Amino acid sequence: MYCVNCGAKLENTEKICPLCGTRTYHPDITVDVNNAQYPEGRVPKIKHRSKTLNGAIIILFLIPVIISFLADFRLDGDIDWFGYVLGALIMGYTVFALPLWFEKPNPVIFLPCVFGEMAGYLLYVNCITGGDWFLSLALPVTLGVGLIAEAALTLLYYLKKGKLYIWGGVFIFAGGIVVLVEFLVSTTFGIAFRGWSLFPLVALILLGGLLIYLAISKSAREVMERKLFF
């Protein structure tokens, strides 16, 4: 028979035209679905990745947690350094093991979580050691680095093009962060601002500028490719 929509010639077993998706119809021919080349509606079960391995990894992380807790508590009946170990392990788990639980982990969502944890960890260290550098130094630096990393990752992940522009921007902003670090260190700890961060700033701006120039100029890109291929 023929497809009533696109006119393709079809076997009498076809329920739907394979080319245009129109339901087949013929006044005299009954569609012989039972003699189709493949049975209908019989698909293999998709096996999702076994969660056993993920469980095993949790146990692997729990072992050092328990050992360090016991060691810390038993030594002097007090808990002091265990918090550091725990914080580091939680961060390590978030980075390396947590994405395994998801079918398609999205790094754009994971990265802010990691930076959030990092800020929390630094806050904890700050409180335990009785320092007052968290609000004036650690938080703004973590926030700054986190924002740049998140912006770059989002752009790289969702845009197919413009890698050179994005990396150029990352380098230039990274230079800004270095200056910020020196400034905050000097205000937090009362050290004079000597301006050492200006050297990496200039270098990073030059590097970033070069990448953006390469992104703009096709001929420059070709020259670089010709000279640097390996």
Place this chain on the structure above:
Amino acid sequence: MKMEKRQLRWAKLDNAAKIYPAARRKNWSNVFRQSATLAEDVDKDVLKVALSVCVKRFPTIAARLRRGAFWYYLQEVSSPPEIMEEYSYPLTFMNKKEIRKCAFRVIVYKNRIAVEFFHSLTDGAGALVFLKNLIAEYLERKHNISIPLECGIVDRGQKADDEEIEDCFLKVASAVSQPRRDTDAWHMSGEIESGGYLNLTCFKLPVGEVIAKAHEYDTTLTTFLSAVMMRSLLDLQNEQNPSKRKQKRIKLLIPVNLRKLYNTRTLRNFAMFTIPEIDPRLGEYTFEEIIKIIYHKMGAEVTQKHMGSIISANVRDERNPLLRIVPLPIKNIVMKAVFNAVGERKSCLSLSNLGAVELPEIMKKYITRFDFILGVQAAAPYNCGVVSYKDTLYVNFIRNIRNPDLERHFYRVLKEFGITATLESNRK
């Protein structure tokens, strides 16, 4: 009485087979299917017996993949696999576990016997010998007939001979090797089917008409079909990406069976490929021009000298002592990276023509049809297998995306040549 334990044969993977275990991923492995449709429903009990005979006769095809410290290797399966039921689509995902247990499947559906092979075992031509012999054994047992040893039918009572299990790549590599640099091809895309579903569309063509048309253009059936495919790809890209300046190269991977070229009977992988290409940015191509491009590309490359030099590049890597002592897991990472970087980006899809299936006269009345179906590529959504039997040419398109855009163009281009295909599919 003490049962003598049979020593299971094992074999190193041949040169081409080495890449497939490494290239495998979470939901994809390189598998292809060949099937024969009989005139009557298949008797599974008889088939089981026939299968157990063939498993012993073809130790490198009826095999499983095992891990060594430095390389994978094939080991003969100790008992034939269970005969499986057909699913709604062919070539369901063959996972790591299954490949290690038995790297091929036998699937029966009504009157059809299908065998699906992991590509490390053999290539299309080797697989066809296995399938033919399986059916010959089945028919002999079922109908009490005697089938002459011709057209690829072998004596199933004998052991496999050395020529059949030889890795011919090592033998034919030439002293000089070719660089492997190549350009990237246009990448077809579309909405991926959920749950790994594969859409199969079979074009049934009258083989006489296609050959007559090919002869009108002074060319062969494979070249003609390849040209039709390239024309369809050009039109499809024009439709999806009208800006000529931004279009990508149309490249078609055509596997080449090397057995005729080197006169051998090996049943291991022994095929290479040639990739004719068209750059649509250079302008419109007439059908004659496309045919010329394919014809001359094949003429230049399907020669002992050229193939030898390509094979030599692959064999050289395999023989490199530094690479050989790298442990298998690290080798896998490197090979997978190489495969992702070059393997499949160099063509839009493959068009594999198995040719005309020849059978002893006595078998012909029991068999009505042959099919050859490739799995989709790892990164590209299409593939196409071609085989002819009796008066029909079966062109099987497989795809893992929803819309049959390429098939639509292929049908139209054939129609423009006055060839009407009859379609069949497994559409949901």
